[in-house]
Amino acid sequence: MVAGARTAVRPVDGELAGWNPVLLAGVVGREVLERAGLDAGALDEVMVGCCDPVGAAGADVARAIVLAAGWPVSVGGLVVDRGETSGAAAVQAAVAAIRAGQARTVLVVGLGLCSVVPPGAAALNRTYGAPWVGVAERFQEVGGLLPAPRLSDRAAQAAGIGRVELDTAAEESRRRRAEAGSRPAASPSPGAETRPATRSSPGAETRPAASPAIVAVAARPGDAAGRGVYRGDPLPADGLRDWGDAAELPPAFDDDGLLTAATFAPPADCVAAVLLQAGAAPVPSRVAGTGQAGDPSDPLGNAAVAVGRAPDGIATVAGMGRAAGDPFDPVGDVAAAVGRALGDAGVELAAVDAISVVEHDAATAMLVARSLEVDAERVNRDGGAVATGNAGAAEELRLITDGLAVPADGQLLLTISAGPTGSAAIVWSTHI
Numbered sequence: 001m002v003a004g005a006r007t008a009v010r011p012v013d014g015e016l017a018g019w020n021p022v023l024l025a026g027v028v029g030r031e032v033l034e035r036a037g038l039d040a041g042a043l044d045e046v047m048v049g050c051c052d053p054v055g056a057a058g059a060d061v062a063r064a065i066v067l068a069a070g071w072p073v074s075v076g077g078l079v080v081d082r083g084e085t086s087g088a089a090a091v092q093a094a095v096a097a098i099r100a101g102q103a104r105t106v107l108v109v110g111l112g113l114c115s116v117v118p119p120g121a122a123a124l125n126r127t128y129g130a131p132w133v134g135v136a137e138r139f140q141e142v143g144g145l146l147p148a149p150r151l152s153d154r155a156a157q158a159a160g161i162g163r164v165e166l167d168t169a170a171e172e173s174r175r176r177r178a179e180a181g182s183r184p185a186a187s188p189s190p191g192a193e194t195r196p197a198t199r200s201s202p203g204a205e206t207r208p209a210a211s212p213a214i215v216a217v218a219a220r221p222g223d224a225a226g227r228g229v230y231r232g233d234p235l236p237a238d239g240l241r242d243w244g245d246a247a248e249l250p251p252a253f254d255d256d257g258l259l260t261a262a263t264f265a266p267p268a269d270c271v272a273a274v275l276l277q278a279g280a281a282p283v284p285s286r287v288a289g290t291g292q293a294g295d296p297s298d299p300l301g302n303a304a305v306a307v308g309r310a311p312d313g314i315a316t317v318a319g320m321g322r323a324a325g326d327p328f329d330p331v332g333d334v335a336a337a338v339g340r341a342l343g344d345a346g347v348e349l350a351a352v353d354a355i356s357v358v359e360h361d362a363a364t365a366m367l368v369a370r371s372l373e374v375d376a377e378r379v380n381r382d383g384g385a386v387a388t389g390n391a392g393a394a395e396e397l398r399l400i401t402d403g404l405a406v407p408a409d410g411q412l413l414l415t416i417s418a419g420p421t422g423s424a425a426i427v428w429s430t431h432i
Contacts (some may be wrong), residue, residue, distance in 0.1 A: 001428070002313040003036035004401035005215045006272030009238045009388040016235070016269035017115035018220030021057045025109050026069035028273045031215045032107065036275050040071035044103035047078045049090030049393035050111040052121045057111055065109065084148065084332075084360070084419025085322065086110075087272075087396025088426060094276050095317045104278045110398075112391025114267035119392065139327065148419050149264055149361055151330040153257040156363035159370060163258045167246040169362040169376070170263040170386045174240055177383030180211075213272075213401035214238075238388050241266075263362040268389025272397035279316060315404045318412070318429040319345025324422035330364060332423035334416060335371045341414070341425035349374065351412055352427070356399040358417045359384035368418055404430060 005028055010016045016024070025048070033040055048062040062077030082089035087110035094106040111117075139145050146154075156166065216234030243249065246262035253259055321340025325333030342349060355378050359365045365384060369376045382402065385395050399415045413428040 001315045001317070001400070001404060002038075002275050002277050003032045004213055004272070004274040004314070004397075004404065005031045005035060006213050006394065006398055006401050007217050007270050008214055008235045009268050009270045009385075009391055009395075009398065010235060011239060011241075011389055012115045012118075012267050012269060014115070014239070014269065015219035015233075016113065016217070019113060019116070019217075019269075021111050021113045021116060021271070022061060022064045022068050024113065024217065024271045025061075025065045025111065025273070027217055028215060028271045029065065029069060029107055029109060032273045032275050036277075038105070038275070040069070040075065042105050043071065043075045043107055045076050045078060045094070045097065045106045046109065047080060047090045047094050047106055048109045048111060049080050049082075049087035049396065051081055051083055051086040051392050052117050052119065053079050053081050054122045055117050057113070057117045061111065062109070082424075083421025084358070085396070085417045085422055085424035087393035088415065088417045088424035089322070090393070091274065091276070091317075091397070091400070091426060092320050092322065092424065095320060098276060098278045106276045107273060108276060108397070109271065109273045110391075110393035110396055112268065112270045112272075112394030114391065115269050119267050142328075145327055145420075147253075148330060148364075149259055150253050150257070151328060151420055152361050152363040152367065153253055153259045155330045155367055156258055159367065161258070161363065161366055165366070166258050166263045166362040167260075169366060170246065173359060173362070173365075173380065173383040174387040175383070176381060177238070177240055177387040180382035211402045211405045213398075213405040240387050241389065259361055259363060263386065265359050265361055265385040265388075265390035268385070268391045268395075270391035270394040270398060272394045272401050274397060274400055276317070277313065279313065313431075315413070315428040315430040317426060318347070319343070319427040320425070322422060322424040327420050330420055331367050331371055331418040332420060334368050334418040334423040334425070337418070337423040338372055338414070338416065338425045341427050345412075345427040345429075347412060347427065349414075352414045353411045354381060354403060355379050355414045356403050356416065357384065358390070358395050358399065359386045360390060360419060362386050364418065368416060400426075400428070404428060 046062045046066050050057050060077055062079050066075045066077050080086055080090040080093055090108050094108050097103040136144055214236050216236040219233050219235055243262040249260035249262055251257040252261055252264050319341040321337045323333040323336035357365050357368050357379050365379060369379050396417045403413045409431050411430040416425045
């Protein structure tokens, strides 16, 4: 990974609601290329993670991004839809193409403009047939399939997690995001403009743009038709949700459920992108805290005792894994996905410095921690989507851009996305 950037995470129907996904992705993509010091002609492919590739995000939105951004027509586009793990799957597809020698430089984009294409939009228009035909019948005898939040809710109850624990976890997520924003902002990548925090929509809490991954874009409320780009207040800061006294909120889904508006991450708006490029042969690096070195001639950096690192860039993909489990499992057999990623990297979970998980809700994050048998304190140390809202595939890439925004030599970051459709994990080795 040689560069990454994202917009702020904003509420649905907020400041980013007027943007078309194609146009906003072009803005973020150009910023990433600028930070990397590369011309668009260096791109071999643009891969887009999108879990609802319909409407404004349909019809090969990746190719549309290339053409609308004015990039060379020789650059191809590919859309990846893998449910809750679409963003991570797009990154993994890019890495696989690079490892196979089919590409050298790939821009990966995570789309999450839920104001334009809401979650589940693929199932709203029945004109062309209902999706997932035949699946419901298979599981009818056991009560039928349930949406992800209701699965998390029931799994939390089965695991003995109570309402107070979830409320506490949600408040902790919000506190961590607020504290992360109050830290002095790190220096951005060379050539990136430093942008001050600005006002946001009424009632929305703002925080300083602590992450150099955030790029300011103009607010365009009400411009749903995408007519022109209007100047407005730039939006360099994430908005933190304020739900008041969580104990007074009613259950959001099941009448006897645990999840509430405070512990559920509602849809949000964001676009994020990372630039991946083939590196040189890996150099020795620490593994599982042992200080052992691997074979520097391993072209893929997958030796059992080495984490491959390129001499330039922000970080290297050290290992990847994905899995799918019972559709009633709200975390998609995440332990298997993480185990494969760690095995690919040749490291142990104890050696990982930071664990970032997509928080579909507070229960999901806690269930992932329990599945991995790690202390919840190790997960999302800077807070997660419960505090800001969940922008789908863009949230997956946000974990990457924010986690790797400040280079730290030799650190290992584990990013995880998990849901009923499956799970995905990526191990990153950071370097300066």
